[in-house]
Amino acid sequence: MASPPDTSKLDRYNSYIRRVNSTKLLNASSKLLFRATLLIALLLILLFTLNYPPVADHASSPHLHTTSNFNFLSSAFVGGGSAWEKQIRHSATPRRPNGFSVLVTGAGGFVGSHCSLALKKRGDGVLGLDNFNTYYDPTLKRSRQAMLLKHQIFIVEGDLNDDKLLRKLFDVVPFTHVLHLAAQAGVRYAMQNPQSYVASNIAGFVSLLEVCKSVNPQPAIVWASSSSVYGLNTQNPFSESHRTDQPASLYAATKKAGEEIAHTYNHIYGLSLTGLRFFTVYGPWGRPDMAYFFFTKDILQGKPVNIYQTVDDKEVARDFTYIDDIVKGCLGALDTAEKSTGSGGKKKAPAQLRVYNLGNTSPVPVGKLVSILESLLSVKAKKHVIKMPRNGDVPYTHANVSLALKDFGYKPTTDLATGLRKFVKWYVNYYGIESRVKKETKNVAEDSD
Numbered sequence: 076m077a078s079p080p081d082t083s084k085l086d087r088y089n090s091y092i093r094r095v096n097s098t099k100l101l102n103a104s105s106k107l108l109f110r111a112t113l114l115i116a117l118l119l120i121l122l123f124t125l126n127y128p129p130v131a132d133h134a135s136s137p138h139l140h141t142t143s144n145f146n147f148l149s150s151a152f153v154g155g156g157s158a159w160e161k162q163i164r165h166s167a168t169p170r171r172p173n174g175f176s177v178l179v180t181g182a183g184g185f186v187g188s189h190c191s192l193a194l195k196k197r198g199d200g201v202l203g204l205d206n207f208n209t210y211y212d213p214t215l216k217r218s219r220q221a222m223l224l225k226h227q228i229f230i231v232e233g234d235l236n237d238d239k240l241l242r243k244l245f246d247v248v249p250f251t252h253v254l255h256l257a258a259q260a261g262v263r264y265a266m267q268n269p270q271s272y273v274a275s276n277i278a279g280f281v282s283l284l285e286v287c288k289s290v291n292p293q294p295a296i297v298w299a300s301s302s303s304v305y306g307l308n309t310q311n312p313f314s315e316s317h318r319t320d321q322p323a324s325l326y327a328a329t330k331k332a333g334e335e336i337a338h339t340y341n342h343i344y345g346l347s348l349t350g351l352r353f354f355t356v357y358g359p360w361g362r363p364d365m366a367y368f369f370f371t372k373d374i375l376q377g378k379p380v381n382i383y384q385t386v387d388d389k390e391v392a393r394d395f396t397y398i399d400d401i402v403k404g405c406l407g408a409l410d411t412a413e414k415s416t417g418s419g420g421k422k423k424a425p426a427q428l429r430v431y432n433l434g435n436t437s438p439v440p441v442g443k444l445v446s447i448l449e450s451l452l453s454v455k456a457k458k459h460v461i462k463m464p465r466n467g468d469v470p471y472t473h474a475n476v477s478l479a480l481k482d483f484g485y486k487p488t489t490d491l492a493t494g495l496r497k498f499v500k501w502y503v504n505y506y507g508i509e510s511r512v513k514k515e516t517k518n519v520a521e522d523s524d
C-alpha cells in the first residue's frame with residue numbers, strides 16, 4: 076500500500092503530466108488549426124484568382140456544364156489578368172480600316188460560329204461569348220471553338236446573365252457591334268424545359284441590353300429572332316407587317332418577347348436594334364437537335380424517321396434556309412446598322428429599330444427533305460408519317476424577304492438540295508463515316524467551299 080506522501084507526490088506528478096500533455100495537445104491543435112486556416116485561405120485565394128473571369132451563374136443557366144469551367148481554352152487565360160485581356164483585345168481588334176469590333180454571343184453555336192468566321196475573314200475583330208451548355212452535344216461546340224481559334228477568334232466561356240463578366244468585356248473592348256445569337260433554341264424542347272427559355276431568351280437578353288445601354292459608346296445590336304413568331308398567322312408568305320401575337324410555342328413567345336424588349340431599350344435608351352427572323356437554318360456544322368440533322372443520323376443507322384402531317388392531312392413544310400445565306404443576311408444587317416444614340420444610359424436622339432425576315436422564300440415539305448437525304452445518302456429511310464404532335468410546331472413557314480432585299484440586298488441563293496448536299500458532305504467527313512455516302516458526295520467536293 077502506498078504511503079500518503081507518496082500518493083500525493085504521484086498525484087502531483089500525474090497532474091503535471093496531464094497539464095504538460097494538455098498543453099502539448101493545445102499547442103498541437105492550435106498549430107493544426109493555424110495550418111488548416113492557412114491552407115483554406117490559400118485555397119480561397121487560388122480559387123478566386125482562377126475563377127476570374129467570373130464563373131457563370133449555374134442557377135440561372137440550367138444547361139451549363141456543372142463539371143468544369145476550366146476548358147482547354149479558358150484554362151490558358153485563367154486569372155482575368157493581362158494575358159487574358161490581351162487575348163481578348165487581340166481577338167476583337169479589326170484588321171481593316173473602319174472595321175468593326177463585334178461581340179458575338181453564342182459564338183460556339185451554329186450560326187454564331189459561321190458569322191464569327193465570316194466577320195473575321197473580312198477583317199473585323201470578333202470576340203465570342205458562349206456558355207457551352209449541354210442542350211446538344213457540347214463536343215460539336217468545342218470543335219467549332221477549336222476551328223475559330225485557328226482563325227484567331229477567342230471565345231470567352233461565360234453566361235449572358237453574368238453581368239460582371241459582360242461589363243468586364245466591355246471594359247476591355249469598346250465593341251462597336253454586338254451580334255447576339257446566344258439563345259435557348261428548339262421549338263419542341265420548350266415543353267420539357269420551359270425555364271431555360273426564360274433564362275436565356277428573356278433574362279439573358281435583358282442582361283445584355285442592360286450592359287449595352289450603359290456603356291459608352293453604346294454598340295449597335297443585331298440579334299436572332301425567329302420565324303416562329305408568326306405562330307398561328309395564316310397569311311402567306313409571312314411579312315414583317317403580319318400578326319405576331321399568336322405564338323404557338325414558348326420558344327416563339329420568348330422570341331416575340333425579345334422583339335418587344337428590343338423596342339423598349341430602343342425607346343428609352345437609344346440603342347440601335349435589329350432583330351432577324353431566321354427561317355429553319357441548316358447546313359454544315361449545324362444543330363443536332365434539328366430534323367434534317369437527326370434524320371441524317373437515323374437514316375444512316377436504319378432507324379425510323381417521323382414525318383409530321385397536319386390534322387387535315389397536309390404535309391408540314393418549312394422555308395429551309397441555308398447557312399451561307401443567313402450569314403450574308405447577318406453581315407448585311409450589321410453593315411447597315413446605324414449607331415446607337417445614347418450615352419451613359421441616356422438617350423440623345425431616336426435610334427434605329429428594325430425587324431427582318433431571313434428565309435429562303437421557297438417552302439419544302441418535310442417528306443421532300445427526307446427524299447433528298449435518301450438520295451444523297453443512298454439509303455432508303457424508314458418513314459413513319461404521323462400526325463404532328465401538339466408540341467408547339469406550326470404547319471408551314473414561308474418568308475417574304477423583300478424588306479431585307481431592299482435594305483441590304485439580302486437574296487438567298489441556295490436551294491434545299493444543294494444545301495443538303497453540302498451538309499451531308501460535312502456530316503460524313505466530320506463523323507468519319509466511310510461508306511457509299513462518300514462516293515455520292517464526292518462530286519460536291521469540287522464545287523463547294
Ligand SMILES: O=C(O)[C@H]1O[C@H](OP(=O)(O)OP(=O)(O)OC[C@H]2O[C@@H](n3ccc(=O)[nH]c3=O)[C@H](O)[C@@H]2O)[C@H](O)[C@@H](O)[C@H]1O
Nearest residue numbers: 260261301302303353354355365366381382383391441468
Ligand atoms: O425557324 C425558326 O425560327 C426555328 O427553326 C427551327 O425550328 P423548326 O422549323 O421546327 O425546325 P426542325 O426542328 O428542324 O423541324 C423542321 C421540320 O421538321 C418537322 N419534323 C420535326 C421532327 C420530326 O421528328 N419530324 C418532323 O416532321 C417539323 O415539324 C418541321 O416542320 C429551329 O429548330 C428553331 O430553333 C427555330 O430557329
